[in-house]
Amino acid sequence: MRRLHVALNVSQLDRSIAFYEQLLETRPVRRIGDYAQFLTDEPALNMALTEHPVSEIFRGHFGIEVDDPTMVEDALQRLTAAGLMPEPEPDVNCCHARQEKFWVRDPDGHRWEIFWVRSREGLS
Structure with a gap:
């Protein structure tokens, strides 16, 4: 299977996990420290969230x-x-x-x- 990979810096990991659970209708497959990963089939997505200071957040x-x-x-x-x-x-x-x-x-x-x-x- 092919998946699009997106890696985002987020300011508050727990808050972002709650948002992406709603958006993607699934829970993260992995959570380690300041990192969480979502893998979905529909859409085919591998998304990584890493907690960073707000100054390092890119808003795309x-x-x-x-x-x-x-x-x-x-x-x-x-x-x-x-x-x-x-x-x-x-x-x-x-x-x-x-x-x-x-x-x-x-x-x-x-x-x-x-x-x-x-x-x-x-x-x-």
Whole structure:
């Protein structure tokens, strides 16, 4: 199996683990000191979290592309119910594509988008 690997520095490991358990619907497979690792099949992801001082936190953005728009709506409802305050962005033109999406931030401000591509410009 192939997996995308993402390694993030986080300011408070416990707080970030709680967020990613909600986002990814799973618990970490490993927790050692200031390190936690999530392995998921859907999406195929190997994510490592390491606790560092706030000054070393990079706030990027990441995304999970899903197969159909109902998956976006289901995730939006689930994360809203968990109190994570997702920001819906329906029917948006982004990256030369029409998308259904929403954004959610982890405890350190890393932005995650859950999105479905309605159509891609220039592709058949």
